Amino acid sequence: MAVAATVDRKDTPSLEPLTRLVGDDLAQVNQRIIEYMQSPVALIPQLAGHIVAAGGKRLRPMLTLAAARLCGYAGDRHVSLAACVEFIHTATLLHDDVVDESDLRRGIATANAVWGNKASVLVGDFLFSRAFQLMVADGSLEVLRILSHASAVIAEGEVLQLITSNDTGTTEESYLEVIRAKTAQLFAAACRIGPVVAGRPAAEADAMEAFGLNLGIAFQLVDDMLDYSAKQAELGKTVGDDFRDGKITLPIVIAFARGDAEERAFWRRTLEDQEHGPDDLAHAQMLLRRHGALEATMERARDYGAAARAALAPFPAGPVRDALDEVVAFCIARGF
Amino acid sequence: MAVAATVDRKDTPSLEPLTRLVGDDLAQVNQRIIEYMQSPVALIPQLAGHIVAAGGKRLRPMLTLAAARLCGYAGDRHVSLAACVEFIHTATLLHDDVVDESDLRRGIATANAVWGNKASVLVGDFLFSRAFQLMVADGSLEVLRILSHASAVIAEGEVLQLITSNDTGTTEESYLEVIRAKTAQLFAAACRIGPVVAGRPAAEADAMEAFGLNLGIAFQLVDDMLDYSAKQAELGKTVGDDFRDGKITLPIVIAFARGDAEERAFWRRTLEDQEHGPDDLAHAQMLLRRHGALEATMERARDYGAAARAALAPFPAGPVRDALDEVVAFCIARGF
Numbered sequence: 001m002a003v004a005a006t007v008d009r010k011d012t013p014s015l016e017p018l019t020r021l022v023g024d025d026l027a028q029v030n031q032r033i034i035e036y037m038q039s040p041v042a043l044i045p046q047l048a049g050h051i052v053a054a055g056g057k058r059l060r061p062m063l064t065l066a067a068a069r070l071c072g073y074a075g076d077r078h079v080s081l082a083a084c085v086e087f088i089h090t091a092t093l094l095h096d097d098v099v100d101e102s103d104l105r106r107g108i109a110t111a112n113a114v115w116g117n118k119a120s121v122l123v124g125d126f127l128f129s130r131a132f133q134l135m136v137a138d139g140s141l142e143v144l145r146i147l148s149h150a151s152a153v154i155a156e157g158e159v160l161q162l163i164t165s166n167d168t169g170t171t172e173e174s175y176l177e178v179i180r181a182k183t184a185q186l187f188a189a190a191c192r193i194g195p196v197v198a199g200r201p202a203a204e205a206d207a208m209e210a211f212g213l214n215l216g217i218a219f220q221l222v223d224d225m226l227d228y229s230a231k232q233a234e235l236g237k238t239v240g241d242d243f244r245d246g247k248i249t250l251p252i253v254i255a256f257a258r259g260d261a262e263e264r265a266f267w268r269r270t271l272e273d274q275e276h277g278p279d280d281l282a283h284a285q286m287l288l289r290r291h292g293a294l295e296a297t298m299e300r301a302r303d304y305g306a307a308a309r310a311a312l313a314p315f316p317a318g319p320v321r322d323a324l325d326e327v328v329a330f331c332i333a334r335g336f
Numbered sequence: 337m338a339v340a341a342t343v344d345r346k347d348t349p350s351l352e353p354l355t356r357l358v359g360d361d362l363a364q365v366n367q368r369i370i371e372y373m374q375s376p377v378a379l380i381p382q383l384a385g386h387i388v389a390a391g392g393k394r395l396r397p398m399l400t401l402a403a404a405r406l407c408g409y410a411g412d413r414h415v416s417l418a419a420c421v422e423f424i425h426t427a428t429l430l431h432d433d434v435v436d437e438s439d440l441r442r443g444i445a446t447a448n449a450v451w452g453n454k455a456s457v458l459v460g461d462f463l464f465s466r467a468f469q470l471m472v473a474d475g476s477l478e479v480l481r482i483l484s485h486a487s488a489v490i491a492e493g494e495v496l497q498l499i500t501s502n503d504t505g506t507t508e509e510s511y512l513e514v515i516r517a518k519t520a521q522l523f524a525a526a527c528r529i530g531p532v533v534a535g536r537p538a539a540e541a542d543a544m545e546a547f548g549l550n551l552g553i554a555f556q557l558v559d560d561m562l563d564y565s566a567k568q569a570e571l572g573k574t575v576g577d578d579f580r581d582g583k584i585t586l587p588i589v590i591a592f593a594r595g596d597a598e599e600r601a602f603w604r605r606t607l608e609d610q611e612h613g614p615d616d617l618a619h620a621q622m623l624l625r626r627h628g629a630l631e632a633t634m635e636r637a638r639d640y641g642a643a644a645r646a647a648l649a650p651f652p653a654g655p656v657r658d659a660l661d662e663v664v665a666f667c668i669a670r671g672f
Contacts, residue, residue: 039495041495098454118498125490126488126492132487133484135480136480152466155458158458
């Protein structure tokens with residue numbers, strides 16, 4: 001058993017090396033998060049705590065911590081800036097939870113089911129404002145520039161996603177534009193903050209940002225693939241959420257492009273007209289298999305993953321770079 | 337006719353002197369607003385334009401412009417900072433538009449009826465982020481501190497309002513806490529920015545902030561009074577929106593405190609249980625009259641107005657101070 005477990009750890013890329021390297025800093029980040037989400041208005045820490053606690057991997061703040069470490073930073077500013085990154089991420093999640101009446105009719109249940117749309121929006125606003133207060137306390141206009149820019153781009157990406165929703169005419173290019181903005185931009189910003197606090201030259205900041213951007217794109221591609229995958233079902237997570245929402249992700253773009261007239265009619269009915277029968281998800285999965293759409297999506301993810309790894313070249317070899325390298329491998333391995 | 341109009345202008349306080357004094361700057365603010373709400377994602381300027389155009393008086397950015405002028409500021413930083421203030425205000429309005437399913441059932445129709453909850457949230461996020469980008473471009477950490485703090489307090493106030501909604505046990509104190517946070521804080525911040533960009537001492541910044549805070553409280557008190565007033569009906573605006581939403585404003589707090597058991601049962605049925613009959617608004621207005629609740633609300637507004645005017649004392653007498661003085665009179669006169 002012990003041997004098997006060891007072998008397993010060696011073969012399967014994981015976040016464990018990263019967590020081990022930045023674990024102490026991350027514990028401080030978590031403390032900072034708890035501290036700064038406090039408010040005399042009790043619903044705020046209550047609702048924020050719900051989503052922050054459920055937040056899972058803390059991948060984005062860990063990237064800030066690791067990037068700072070890789071750049072030889074020895075101070076502690078990266079701790080509260082990593083908390084800012086997580087606050088912005090959490091605010092985005094809360095605002096992403098907001099649903100329109102039409103969605104409710106389709107029976108979507110999210111965290112917001114407990115407190116309602118309005119509370120999700122307002123607590124998101126609070127966390128977003130807190131993030132900026134933390135940045136102001138840190139005092140770097142450069143960091144403020146990076147994260148206010150990222151926030152604007154994220155909002156643009158989310159609006160673009162809203163527009164392309166239910167539109168089977170969405171191209172691969174415009175899909176990539178959406179995920180680059182809504183997901184990869186914050187990965188990129190989280191990474192760039194590392195060299196910036198370490199006072200490293202612009203070329204290193206650019207390289208670290210490129211690492212984050214490509215990693216973020218790969219991460220979202222795998223996520224979108226998993227929504228249709230048997231692997232996701234094995235992990236006990238729901239499959240087909242994007243399908244039911246009419247979200248146009250890369251597997252769909254590919255299957256639609258490669259499909260015949262009858263298949264396209266099926267995609268239009270389910271994704272555009274939102275008319276769903278009990279066997280439609282299974283049929284959609286069959287069509288994705290027929291056209292190799294999930295494999296093609298993973299193919300793209302591997303390309304972006306390779307670009308992310310290549311972006312690490314300027315940085316000194318060693319355990320931190322290896323751990324970041326393994327983050328890429330981990331994000332992609334989730335898909336298999 | 338011409339004579340009558342002149343007399344009218346003299347007797348009725350208006351925003352006209354303020355608009356005349358800061359009109360050129362305000363035209364630049366409006367240009368800046370149009371410029372910075374642009375995005376390749378067309379829905380953003382479309383939706384933002386809708387609310388910015390309907391935005392009305394531009395009272396908050398005018399306060400920033402006038403406060404800077406009163407402090408002898410001769411540069412042009414106040415223009416883009418006034419645009420930031422308006423962006424934050426607009427984002428707040430958009431997020432305030434977000435409704436829960438239960439509200440929709442009660443038949444509320446807002447700007448969001450056209451584009452939906454989600455678009456309102458995301459475009460609000462975009463404008464909010466843009467505001468921070470503009471502040472970063474301005475480069476003052478002090479201004480960033482003022483507006484990130486104000487944003488956090490506004491969000492807290494909005495959540496507190498959400499909690500006290502439908503609760504007839506709300507006290508005058510907690511009502512005042514809500515309006516101080518959700519409305520007056522941005523007035524206060526808008527004003528404080530003036531002396532800050534002019535590089536004036538902290539005492540002047542504090543005085544100008546006190547002016548804005550008290551003006552903002554008076555403004556919201558009158559607004560909440562008007563929702564039940566015949567004057568509002570004369571102006572062609574809807575009456576009773578707050579009543580239908582179950583919002584607990586000062587007129588209600590007063591009438592509830594002064595009412596007997598039967599009256600309290602009425603307020604509980606309409607505001608807590610949200611059960612409304614066709615004659616309930618008229619009955620509510622009668623109860624408010626019976627207890628002098630609208631007059632008592634105006635009384636409080638006058639007190640805060642007086643405090644606002646007193647806060648202007650340290651500043652040089654002249655047309656700008658007179659115009660700000662008249663803003664207070666205007667905000668209160670709306671109630672008569």
